[in-house]
Amino acid sequence: MPDNVANSPLLEVDDLRTTFTIPTGDVKAVRGVSFTLDRGRTLGIVGESGSGKTVLARSIMRLNLGTNVTTTGTAAFDGNDVLTRSPSEMRQLWGSEMAMVFQDPMTSLNPLVRVQRQVTEHLCRHLNLNRSEARQAAVDLLREVRIPDPDTRLRSFPHELSGGMRQRVCIAVALACEPSLLFADEPTTALDVTVQHQILNLLSREQADREMAMVLVTHDLGVVAGRTDDTMVMYAGTVAEYAPTVSLFADMRHPYSEALMRSIPLTSFPSHTRLAAITGRPPDLIDPPTGCAFSPRCPYVQDHCVNEAPPLVEIDDPAHRLACWTPVGSPEALTAFEKNLAAGLPQAVAVDVSTTWSPTGGVDG
Amino acid sequence: MIVLARRLVQLVAVVLAATFLTFTAMNTLGDPLFNVVGFVAAVDCDAVEAGEIEDISGQGGTSLGDCAVVAEAREEFHLNEPLPIRYGRWVGDLIRGDFGTSFKNRMPVSTVLADRLPKSLLLMGMAEVFAVALSVPWALAAAYRANRAMDRASTIGAFGMLALPNFALGVILFYFFVVKWQIFPSRFEDDNLAVRLKSLVLPALTLGMPLAATYFRLLRTDLITTLQEDFVVMAKAKGLSNRWIMFRHALRPSMFSLVTVFGLNTAALIGGALIVEQIFSIPGLGRALVEASIRDDYPVVLGATVVIATGFVAINFAVDLVYSYLDPRVRRES
Ligand SMILES: Nc1ncnc2c1ncn2[C@@H]1O[C@H](COP(=O)(O)OP(=O)(O)OP(=O)(O)O)[C@@H](O)[C@H]1O
Ligand code: SF4
Ligand SMILES: [Mg+2]
Numbered sequence: 001m002p003d004n005v006a007n008s009p010l011l012e013v014d015d016l017r018t019t020f021t022i023p024t025g026d027v028k029a030v031r032g033v034s035f036t037l038d039r040g041r042t043l044g045i046v047g048e049s050g051s052g053k054t055v056l057a058r059s060i061m062r063l064n065l066g067t068n069v070t071t072t073g074t075a076a077f078d079g080n081d082v083l084t085r086s087p088s089e090m091r092q093l094w095g096s097e098m099a100m101v102f103q104d105p106m107t108s109l110n111p112l113v114r115v116q117r118q119v120t121e122h123l124c125r126h127l128n129l130n131r132s133e134a135r136q137a138a139v140d141l142l143r144e145v146r147i148p149d150p151d152t153r154l155r156s157f158p159h160e161l162s163g164g165m166r167q168r169v170c171i172a173v174a175l176a177c178e179p180s181l182l183f184a185d186e187p188t189t190a191l192d193v194t195v196q197h198q199i200l201n202l203l204s205r206e207q208a209d210r211e212m213a214m215v216l217v218t219h220d221l222g223v224v225a226g227r228t229d230d231t232m233v234m235y236a237g238t239v240a241e242y243a244p245t246v247s248l249f250a251d252m253r254h255p256y257s258e259a260l261m262r263s264i265p266l267t268s269f270p271s272h273t274r275l276a277a278i279t280g281r282p283p284d285l286i287d288p289p290t291g292c293a294f295s296p297r298c299p300y301v302q303d304h305c306v307n308e309a310p311p312l313v314e315i316d317d318p319a320h321r322l323a324c325w326t327p328v329g330s331p332e333a334l335t336a337f338e339k340n341l342a343a344g345l346p347q348a349v350a351v352d353v354s355t356t357w358s359p360t361g362g363v364d365g
Numbered sequence: 366m367i368v369l370a371r372r373l374v375q376l377v378a379v380v381l382a383a384t385f386l387t388f389t390a391m392n393t394l395g396d397p398l399f400n401v402v403g404f405v406a407a408v409d410c411d412a413v414e415a416g417e418i419e420d421i422s423g424q425g426g427t428s429l430g431d432c433a434v435v436a437e438a439r440e441e442f443h444l445n446e447p448l449p450i451r452y453g454r455w456v457g458d459l460i461r462g463d464f465g466t467s468f469k470n471r472m473p474v475s476t477v478l479a480d481r482l483p484k485s486l487l488l489m490g491m492a493e494v495f496a497v498a499l500s501v502p503w504a505l506a507a508a509y510r511a512n513r514a515m516d517r518a519s520t521i522g523a524f525g526m527l528a529l530p531n532f533a534l535g536v537i538l539f540y541f542f543v544v545k546w547q548i549f550p551s552r553f554e555d556d557n558l559a560v561r562l563k564s565l566v567l568p569a570l571t572l573g574m575p576l577a578a579t580y581f582r583l584l585r586t587d588l589i590t591t592l593q594e595d596f597v598v599m600a601k602a603k604g605l606s607n608r609w610i611m612f613r614h615a616l617r618p619s620m621f622s623l624v625t626v627f628g629l630n631t632a633a634l635i636g637g638a639l640i641v642e643q644i645f646s647i648p649g650l651g652r653a654l655v656e657a658s659i660r661d662d663y664p665v666v667l668g669a670t671v672v673i674a675t676g677f678v679a680i681n682f683a684v685d686l687v688y689s690y691l692d693p694r695v696r697r698e699s
Contacts, residue, residue: 063598067512087607095604107595112617112692121613122603157693173603 008079010181010213011037011060016073018052018059018237020066025286029055031237032073034312037230039180040211042204044224044245046260047234050282053217054103056234057183059083061098062090077181096126099174101203103186105166109158115142116154119173126177141172145202164195168202175206182207185217200227221257222264225249230319233257236283236293239312243320253315253327255298262351279347292325299348300326300336376678381456383674384667388452391663442468455667464671465664467657474668477653482672484553484561485650488572488641489634491565493627495573500580505611507581508588519581526578535571535644542567552646568645572638576630580623587619594618617691624691628684635676636669 018030030052037043045053058064060075062082074081077098082090102108109118119141120134129137135154142150145168158166167187174182184203188196204227207214216228224231224245231248233241233256241254252258259278280297283289289296291306298305304325312323326332340348439445443454458465464474507516526534542548549567554560591597592615600610639651650669657665689695 058598061602063602065593065598091604091606093604094602098602100599100602102595102599104595108599110596110600110614110618111694113614117613121609122605125606126604159694170599173599177604 008076009036010039010041010078012074012076012079013060014074014076016056016059016071016075018055018064018069018071021068021070027285028288029237029285030059030071031288033234033237033239034073035230035232035239035242037181037213037215040213041230042207042214042216042228044228044231045215045217045234046219046221046224046231047240048219048260048278048282050236050285051234052237052285053219053234054185055237057100057185057215057217061094061100061183063100095122095179096177097179098181098183099177099179100183100185101167101170101174101187104190105163105170106190108170109166111158113157114154115156115158115161115169118158119154119169119176122173123176137176138172141176142169144206145169145172145175146198147172162195163191164199167191167195167199171199171202171206175210178210178212180212182212182214183217184214186219187216188223189219220264221260233260236288237285238293239321239323240294241320241322241324242312243317247317247320251320251329253320253322253329254324255300255328255333256294258328259297259351279350292323297347299340299345299351300328300333301340301345301347302326302332302336372678372682375681376675379678380671380674383670384455385452387667387670388455388663389448391658391661391666392448392451455664459671464668467665468662469657469660469665474664477665478650478668478672481648481650481653484647485635485638485642487561488565488568488638488647488649489631491562491569492572492576492634492638493631495569496576496580497627499573499577500584503577504581504584504588505616508585508592508615509607509611511585511589511592516585519585523578523581526574529575531571531575532640532644534574535568535641538567538571539644553648564645565647568638568641568647571641571644572634579626579630583622583626584619587622588615591615591619620691621688624684624687628680632673632677632680636673 013036014034016030016033017028020027020029033052033056035043045056047053055064059071060077060082062071062085064071071083073083075083077093082093085093109115116135116138119138120129123129123134123137127137138154139150142153147153147165147168153161153165153169158169161169167190171187182203187203188199191199200223203214203216206212214228216224218224221231226245228245231243231245232239233248233254235256240256241248241252243251248257252261256278263278278297283293283296289306290309291304292298292301292309295301295305302325310323310325312321314320315322315327326336337348337351341352443451446454455465462475464478466472467474467477503519507519510516539551543551550560550564552564554564588611597610597614600614605614636650636654638649639655641647642649642652650672654666654669657663657669
């Protein structure tokens, strides 16, 4: 790594937009996202299903498949835009500089290839290791991600491993060439609850040990709490709120962040309880609303919100950025909420009901 | 071991079912004696003896003498006995390795098969080698750049090849390479392996091209599906080259329908290449089978049926073995 770029941020994304052209129109999956990530830091990207988290991560990695995808803006990695790099330049970055752990470990390993080749094949390419060196490296890697009996496991096929083991293998694959940036795209969504914490802790530990930057994508605010330096809340392809994780949890200002917070399952609840799911559905990305994308579902919505989209601006703390006309907690928001509740707006009523539930009082069904 | 035993049972069942059907059909629909004694076989000899039908010996008609020949032949080939007993006798002979005798020239059926089968197998093998050698690289190239110019042109080409009737391709090849440019012999030559292979090039191409088109379509479609899989994205994210991803990650999981159809086609080719055998004058099993069927020479037809049924079961078995080689998840179950 040349010294002159060492003080620039590792990743600097500016006005990134990704569109898929499909027969019924253009799906604007990411609509102008900007953020920076410094070396060794962690960023959590949170949003419900369809908010564009995966597309954003894959756009930066240049891993969106198909010929119907257009990405504009810049994503500077080490000071150089990756979006303009050639495929062979990307192959130099993939694996060795940027790596990715995918959502579903059941499908992200090739079912017909033994673990050994899947862990070592890119080692040989990037690090010029010979077979026995690569094998030794693979054993060390599996040991590092806490897979018992690595020698046997290397000879296994993916279907012979449990979901958690497979995700550990995927993490080993991603870590193998010591990347400086790791994307983890909902790495635990497909796993048992008991395994989720182990995998998240493993990722955090590796991230810290290797001083590697990490982007942790999740739909669960509870996952980023205490695990990432910064958190970005995404809604319908845009950034709703961006803040250091600590300040975000201390002072959650976006109505959508607040709604996500309400939907975190508390451990004292029965595991099947679906909590305060956000009323309504995400907007149509082919023809998104002109005003605030969250306005059709926002309990604080006012006429202004429907007509004009709020810009992402800094509030009080310069590191805390927000895209909302009337942040949660402001007197205007309270007035708007009272008004919407009186008018019987479903999302306002739902919030009103759910706030009367108390976690300690218990919930039935 | 259990697998093998199960296969053996399957083999016996298939052979018995196929031959029983063939045997019954040929004996009830046709006249097995026709080739032995000629037209007279069809004559009602009881009626001749009773004087109900005119005795016109020597004029190509029926005579009491002919009836004697018919009776003798009936005796020789056990045609007087009821069908089930004759079938049982045939099965008994088969178990002892005796395929019976052809009605046509009284040659042992096993000799006929031993003469015809190797040629058919060689033709089948060459056709499949051509088909696979053509279709696999073609499908890899097309799927890699799906829906681009090369892929679109390939799809049209493949449909064209499939639409062209087999004999048409054969006749075209025959005209140019045999009649016009005289590169290949006009009929099957058997002197040595090289000559044999050379005289099978055109027929194998005729059979192989439509197969290649089928295999191309199957493999291309499956490759395109596989290339959407998460593990391919993951392989990409590891920085592997496209060539490596195509060959070492995408190809194998995309081969299952290809292998299935390959097996079915191969089995069908064992005795089913008769049109091509006809065009290129190859004394193969297909032609023997057709000629024997027309003459109601049922020992030959039955012999060929045994060979073909055995081929089907064997190829089926081979396909299953290939499956378990391809997919470790199958491997564990068997
Ligand atoms: N290849 C594609 N073609 C068309 N639309 C796509 C494509 N990939 C993603 N999209 C659309 O882009 C939007 C964002 O999808 P994305 O996968 O990024 O959501 P996500 O936030 O990762 O959700 P999840 O939590 O379900 O993974 C969705 O509306 C999806 O339908
Ligand atoms: S208050 Fe208005 S601007 Fe803010 S999230 Fe709700 S609809 Fe959007
Ligand atoms: Mg996703």
